[in-house]
Amino acid sequence: MTFFRAIKNKFEHNQTPNFDSTEEVTINMDKRAIYRNRTNYGVNIGSLFVLESWIYDDIFNEVGGGNTELDAVSNCQAKLNTQETANKLRQHYESYLDKIDWNFLRDRANITSIRVPIGYWHVNNGGFLQGLPFEHLAGVYQNARPWDYLKQLINVAGQNNISVLIDLHGLPGGANDQAHSGAINNPPKFFKTPAYVNKVCDEILPFITRDICSPFENIAGLQIVNETYFDNNANDIKAYYSRAISSISNIDNTLAVVISDGWWSEQWSNWLAENKLESNAVIDTHVYRCFSNEDKGKDAGTIINQLPGSVNLPKDKADFTVGEFSCVLDEETWKRTQGDRNVHISNFGVMQTTIFPKVASFGWYFWTLQFKYGDGGEWGFVPMVSKNNLILRSRNVVPIDQNRVNQIINDHIEYWKGKGNKFEHWRFEDAIRQAVNDIASFNQFNNSRLGRWRSWTLRRRAEYIKAKGDSEFMWEWDQGYQKGLDEFNH
Structure with missing residues (x-):
């Protein structure tokens, strides 16, 4: 594939990249180009690989316990053994994949893409764990084969004309202090730990790019971090983004490198423009209205009415994706809200999915697809689609006049x-x-x-x-x- 392949990078991995937009480019309009550059209507495949106990509790409740994947798998290995723990993980991967209803995703939801959160410990079946927090579990992941299951998922998605956004959700030391990083790090240590940054930029990201992103035509992009904490200066984060973009773009310069907005979108759209990286990167923003005290203090109608102003992304400066959102509002909000809850939920979802395609050129991904028990309610993609609470992609091709x-x-x-x-x-x-x-x-x-x-x-x-x-x-x-x-x- 030669789509934009002629752009060459002329910088070392520890420098801020600065691409000259006048360098030679050749656009080859093919299927791969469309997968990488279309507006997406998608869903997250949450807790397939990066385990979260509230979504799938297999390892947590049955044997492992703990609040994170690191805790649960470590406890499971201690109580059982490496092979039995790997078997538990394989059973989880297989049961999760078997449950995915591709007919629903393709025909009813009409999605274009799935976002798949992975941890660094899954890459190459635990092949890059030396010196990292999951190192003692290398044998578990070697036997559990998550990388093989990821490739299986990508293949099936491609058969349904659905792309995959690879999301390196869990980084060593954590990009935030939440359990969804695979381990709780308070404070998060990744960006300030050179050994971790080196491992990711010099080994892990290049491997993912060469082994999955370039060979599979239906890869939409590679996300190099999930939710970065807010940082007014963000010098360490900028240094990582620069190196990661360089590392990936030196191998495959047409691949979208997805970064986090750290809860301040304009900070990163300005940074991309200053460093002439708009052609290489997409900014991921997450839209939740159920966590902040400010939102908890509002009724549902107010939150919905304020969405057009509050989801105000600088789309003329950079490309954005809404990598996560849901139809969930906090119970404090519901206490302040009058009227039919179901109507408000529908209005909330419809408003969000009306706004997102207008400001996020890379599209949106609902959190999340499925749960071990139940349908997830307002966190669940299937019930929200089934109840017509989301504006889905049109099937009608409008001819150009x-x-x-x-x-x-x-x-x-x-x-x-x-x-x-x-x-x-x-x-x-x-x-x-x-x-x-x-x-x-x-x-x-x-x-x-x-x-x-x-x-x-x-x-x-x-x-x-x-x-x-x-x-x-x-x-x-x-x-x-x-x-x-x-x-x-x-």
Whole structure:
């Protein structure tokens, strides 16, 4: 696959990457390109690999105990042995995978993608654990074979035209202090521990990229961290992001590298722009309205009405994804709320999934797919889809009206008449026709929508300059391509 492959990185792994958008690019519009660049309507495969006891409690309640995967598997190994513990994990992987209803996901939910949280301890079946907190469990994961099950999952997803976002959810030392990191680290230590950062950037991420992301055409991207803690300066986090993006992009420069917004989206959209990394990275933001004291102090209607203003992502600066959200509101909110709870839940889900595709070019992923017991209620994708509480992807391909395209071109020319002595209106026309062709190509593959607007436009722009030269009138190209997206990318 040669899609954008010609861009070459010229920096060492410990430097901040700085990509020149005028370097040679070649866009090969194929299935892999669409998987990597479309707007996603997806769901998280929570607690398949990174175990969370409230979702699947197999290892926790039956033998292991503890609050994290590290505790539960360690306890299980101590009480049983390495092989029996591995067998428990394999049984979990197999039962979880067997329960996935691909017909529902493909035909009823009409999803494009799944986000799969993994831990560093799963990579290559525990092959990179030397010197890391899970090291004593290497034999367990070697025998449990989670990496093999992940590849099986990717294959089946591909058979259903569904992509996979690989999410390195658990980092050694933790990117936050929550149990979903595989171990509780308070304070989190990953970003301030050079040995951990080196291991991830120099060994783990390159392996994932070479072993899974490049070989499988239906990989949407590689997420290098889940939820980063808020940091006003974030120097250590920036250093990790720089190295990780470099490490991955040196191998596969078309792969979306997904970073966390650390609960401050603009901090990271500005950082990407300053370092010319918008073409390489997508920013993950999580939208929950059930955890903060501020949200707990509001009624459901207020939260819903404020969503358009509160989910205000700087989409013109960077590409975003809503990697996690749900239809859950806290009980304190419900105590303040009058009216039918089910109606409010539906309004909440519908509002969220109406807003997200407008501001998050890489789309959204609901948390989460399934539970060992029950359907998860407002945390569960299946019941929320079944009750029509989410706006799903349309199955109707809207044909592009070429008469409307021609009208827009004529309107542009007419507008600028008499406002200057020289223009290059042909650049506007070239751009809008290119946008229309791109949109149509995405639509032809399972009615996909062109996503990663910032990255895609920058790369198309660089390609155009290479073909037809730069100019002081490239603003006309910029306006034309953006007009095409605004008008027809629905």
